[in-house]
Every structure is written in structure tokens, then in C-alpha cells.
């Protein structure tokens with residue numbers, strides 16, 4: 001069933017499990033997400049960035065909301081990294097049930113103003129809101145403490161931000177970063193900071209940049225002709241600890257991008273004569289489904305629908 005983000009994330013925080021929010025750009029990614037969540041009887045979030053909206057538009061939004069409505073588990077359609085009030089409202093008109101307003105690059109007061117505007121409009125229409133405070137960015141070990149503070153979410157500020165905006169859930173900067181290169185080796189995750197913020201806020205917390213960038217997928221990507229540098233992602237243990245302490249939504253895009261690329265590239269490499277798109281799109285869908293299943297189990301969402 002199609003539900004709001006709040007209906008999925010409030011139980012997740014209370015139940016100390018994480019719900020992955022996967023980005024989609026087409027039918028096969030959306031099927032891998034929703035069909036696998038149904039198989040594992042897990043709640044799940046499907047998210048579209050503004051780039052995905054440009055790429056797939058109302059066609060893609062309708063595909064997601066129709067599949068969500070027919071699903072046997074709770075599914076929300078979430079706007080990822082909405083950049084303005086207008087973008088958030090447009091997404092709501094397109095059928096989204098959860099919207100992020102990402103004004104975290106603005107000074108605090110402007111972030112509050114922009115976020116509060118979206119919260120008032122979205123709540124008037126029964127839609128949930130995600131906001132962000134702090135600067136996402138890989139924290140290299142060598143970074144000195146005060147620089148880390150400049151990046152990471154300040155607990156006291158977070159309390160004030162939530163009080164002044166009314167956001168339903170909050171994306172916090174805790175050491176993760178977007179993409180396949182999250183830092184040399186195991187990225188630094190500031191668990192004490194997560195735990196402090198969670199002790200002061202009872203709304204669901206969101207971790208962006210949470211792809212694991214698994215070594216076996218990276219190896220297969222290279223073996224099938226892909227080129228990628230020294231890629232690293234967030235360790236499962238770090239995510240499992242974070243969801244025990246207040247993180248409820250876990251954003252994953254890179255892992256599905258890599259899986260879709262590996263699934264397709266292996267078909268091109270193994271069967272160069274093949275030109276039935278269902279062969280490589282189907283192979284991609286299968287590998288993405290494996291990744292989705294792994295995440296749902298690893299984060300504890302399996303069986304929670």
C-alpha cells in the first residue's frame with residue numbers, strides 16, 4: 001500500500017530497525033525494490049531525485065505509485081534532495097507521499113525558513129517532510145576536530161532546528177558522503193554524535209550516503225569492463241549500530257547503480273551476440289534484487305511490514 005514516509009519511519013525508529021530508501025530511475029529498479037520488499041514482507045521507501053524526475057517524469061512517478069498501491073507492504077514515494085519549495089510542491093502534485101527539502105547548504109536561519117515553508121504546505125496535504133542539517137562529507141582521519149565539527153550536525157542546533165521547522169524526520173551529517181568514494185578504507189562514522197542527537201530528538205533520523213560499495217560488486221564491475229578507482233562504502237556494522245540508536249531511513253543509490261551496471265555489463269561481455277534488452281535488463285534486475293534483499297535483512301526491516 002502507498003503510505004507516507006512518517007507511517008514507515010516512526011515505527012522503524014521505535015523498533016530500532018532501518019528502512020532503506022532506494023533511488024529509482026526506471027521500471028526494473030522499481031520492481032527490484034518493491035517486489036523484493038514484498039517477498040521479505042518489509043516496508044520500503046522508493047525515492048526519486050530531481051534528476052530522476054527530469055529523466056522519467058510523471059510516467060515514472062505513476063509507475064512507482066501504482067506499484068506501491070498494489071504492493072502487499074507499506075511503500076512511500078519520496079523526493080530525494082528537493083532543492084526548493086517549488087520542487088517539493090511539484091512532487092506532491094505528482095503523487096509523492098514524502099518530500100525532502102535540502103536547504104542544509106544555507107545558513108541556519110535560511111534553512112529553517114525554507115524548511116518551515118515546505119512543512120506547512122506538505123502537512124496541509126498530509127505529506128511527510130525530511131529536512132537536513134549539517135554538511136554531508138567524508139571525514140578523513142587526518143581532519144582535525146574543529147573541522148569535523150564544521151561538517152557534522154551539532155546536537156543542540158538539531159533540537160532547535162526541529163522545534164522551529166516541525167520536520168517529520170531529519171537527515172544528519174555523521175561522516176557519510178554520496179557516491180562510491182567515501183574515504184580511504186573504512187569511513188569514519190561518528191557514533192557518539194548519532195547517539196547524542198538521538199537522545200535529544202525522538203523523530204526518525206536519516207543517514208544519507210549509506211551505500212556499502214561491496215568489494216565483490218566492484219570486482220565484477222571491473223571484470224566486466226567497468227573502470228572505477230579506489231571505491232569504499234559504509235560498513236554494515238556501522239549502519240547496524242546507527243539504526244540501533246535512532247537512524248530510521250538509510251539512503252542507498254550507488255549500490256543499485258553498480259548492481260544494474262554489473263548485471264548489464266556481464267550480459268554484454270558473456271553474450272556479445274545478444275540484442276534482446278530483456279536479457280541485460282533482466283540480469284540487472286536480478287542482481288539489484290539480491291542487493292535489496294541483503295539490505296532489508298541487514299537493516300532489520302525484513303518481516304516488519
Ligand SMILES: O=C(COP(=O)(O)O)N(O)CCCCO
Nearest residue numbers: 179208209210211251252253254
Ligand atoms: O544519500 C543518497 C545515496 O547515497 P549513496 O551514494 O551512498 O548511495 N542519496 O540521497 C541518493 C542520491 C545521491 C547520489 O547518488
Ligand code: NA
Nearest residue numbers: 080081100130
Ligand atoms: Na532524502
Ligand SMILES: [Zn+2]
Nearest residue numbers: 178208209251
Ligand atoms: Zn543523499
